Amino acid sequence: MATRTIKVDYLARVEGEGALFIRLRGETAEEVQLRIFEPPRFFEALLRGRAQLEAPDITSRICGICPVAYQMSACHAIEAAHGLRVEPAVRALRRLLYCGEWIESHLLHMVMLHTPDFLGFPDALTMAKSHPDEVKRGLRMKKAGNAIMTLLGGREIHPINIKVGGFYRAPSRSELLALLPELEWGLDAAEALLRWTAGFSYPDFRREYEFVALRHPDEYPMNEGRIVSSAGLDIAAHEYDAHFTEEHVQHSSALQSQRNGRGAYLCGPLSRFNLNFDRLSPRARAAAEDVGFVPPCTNPFKSILARAVETIQAFDEAARLVRSYDPPTVASEDVPCAPGLGHGCTEAPRGILYHRYSIGDDGLITDAKIVPPTSQNQRCIEDDLRAMAPVLAGLSHKAATARAEQAIRNHDPCISCAAHFLTLRIEQVEA
C-alpha cells in the first residue's frame, strides 16, 4: 500500500511557529504531528519569585493577540487566592474590555487569516483586490475592538491599565459613550459578516468532540462560570487540575492537555457556541438562526461561523455595557500581601485559559501554572487531521496541503501561547 507524506515546514497565517507532518498509508494516517517549534520562554518558571501584582503584566507577554485573556485569568486567580470581590462596575468594565479583545482577535482570524482559505487567496491583502469592501469592513470592525482596549487598557497590545483588584483609572461615562456610534455600526457589520461567511462552501466533515467551555447562569461566558463539557463535566475552576492533565510530547514545545480518563477535548468558539447557545443575546441568536447555524455543530470548518456569531454578541454586549455604565466608586480593591492559592479560568478568544498561583507570605509567587487554549486543542487538531486522512488521500498534494492547513486554522491555534505551532508535511508512502 502507498504511503505519502504531507508536510508544511512553517505554517502561515497562524500566530507563532509551527509545522505539520502527516504520513498517510492508503487512506489511513499513520502519523500526524502538529509540531510546535516555537522556542520555549519558560513563563511558569520565571514567575517564581515575582510579585503577585506583576502577574497580569508579565503573563500578558505570553501572547500579543490575546493579552487581555492572560490579564483576566491572572487577576481572577490572584483575587480568588485572597477571596477578593470587585464591584459590579469594575466587573462590567472587565467584560467590556474582553468584548474588545474578542472582536479584535476574531476579526484578525476571520478576515486576515481564515477567509483567504475559503476564497483561495494567499492573504487578506491580495483578497482585498477582489473583495475590497469585505476586507475594509473587517479592518474597521477590528479597529472598533482595538478602540475599546485602547480606551480601557491604554493600548491594544499589552494594556497597561489592568491590575489585580480592578483598574488603575476607571474611564468616565463620556469617554465610554464616545465608543458607542462605532459599536452600533459594528453590530450591523457583524451581522453582515455572518451572512457573508455563511455563504462560503464548507467541506463536509463532522467529528464527535467533547466540547469544553465555561458556563455562567445568565451570561454568555467570558470572565466567570463553571467549566462544563458536552460529556457532562461540571466543575469549578479550582477543580481543574483534578480533571485535566498536561503531557509533554517530543514533537512539541507546547504541552498537550487531555481530560483524565477521556483524552482529547475541544475548547474555543465552537465549544462555547454549542454549550451556551441559550446564553447568546436575542440578536446574536436570531442572526445565527437566520443563517441556519444552530447547535449542535460538529463541523470544525464552521468554527468561523461561531466566531462571527460571537462577534455579534461582543458588539451587542459592548454597546449595552457602554450605555448602562456608571463609574465604580473605587477603580480597584486593595490586594493583601498575604499567602494564598488561587485559580482562575476565563474564556480567551481561542478557548479556556487556566491560571493557578501559589503566593507566599511576602506576596511573591512561589509556583505558577498556565494552560493556554492551544495546548488544550492541540490533540484535537491532530485528531481532526487523522480523521480527514481518507479525504486528504484523494486530493492532489497541493490541495491536500491546503486542506490540512485550513483544518488547522479552524481552531485559530496560537502557537506563541502554546509554546509553550506549525509546519505541514504530508508524507505518502508508496508500497
Add this chain to the structure above:
Amino acid sequence: MPRKRRPKLAVWKFASCDGCQLTLLDCEDELLAIADALQIAYFREATSADVGGPYEVSLVEGSITTADDAERIRRVRAVSRSLVTIGACATAGGIQALRNFRDHAEMLRVVYARPDYIDSLTTSTAIAEHVPVDFELRGCPIDKRQLLEVLSAYLHGRRPAIASHSTCVECKMRGTVCVMVAHGTPCMGPVTHAGCGALCPSYIRGCYGCYGPAEAPNTAALARGFVQMGVSEGGVRRYFHTFNANAGPFRQEGLSHGD
C-alpha cells in the same frame, strides 16, 4: 500606467509573543496603503505567499534563544539590505531574558516533564548581539506611530525621527501630573526610553520601563529614590529586571540589588 517596483518588506519572528508584528496588522487605517507602497514579500503570520529575497527592509521580532535561531538570524541578515529590530525581545532579549539570571536546568524542569525534548540556549539575547542591526525600535510592544515612521523613513531613504530622551520628558510635554511627586508612586519614567507617549502616568500608574533604558540614564539615583519611597531591595531589582532585564543599564542596576 507602469508601476514603480515596490520595495520588498519582510517580517521575521524569533522568540516573542507576536505582539510587535501584530502592531503592523493593527494599522487598520494604513495597512492597505502600506501594502501598496511596499511589497509584503515575507510575513508568515499574515500570508502564505513567499516572494523570496533579497529584501529592502527586514523587520525582526523576537530574541535569540536557540542554536538554530542564532544561525537563522545570520541568514536573515544576509538577505536584508536594512535590518530593523522591533520590540523589547529583539532589542534587549525580552521578558524571557530573565533566564539569563537563573539556573536554566531548573527552569526547564519547572515547565517541562521531559527537559531532554527541549532545545534551548541558557540565554535570551538581543539580535544586535548576533548580527549588525541598522535600527532598533523599542517597546513592549512597539508603538504603531513609531513603526509607521520607521517604514516611511526607510521608504524615503532617511533615518527614522525617533526621540531618544526619557519617558519623563514625554510626560512633561503632555502635561501629565507627575505620579512620583503627586502620589508617591514609584515610576521608571526618568530612566526609560520615550516612545509610548508616557502612557502609564496618564492612567495614574508609574511607568514600568517597557521601552528599556533611555540615553544615559541615571539608574542609581532613581533606585535610591525608590528605596527612600519604601521599595524593598528585591522590589527595586524587579523594577529593572522585567521586560528589558538584559539591556545594559537596567541589567547592571538590577544586579546591584538583592532579593
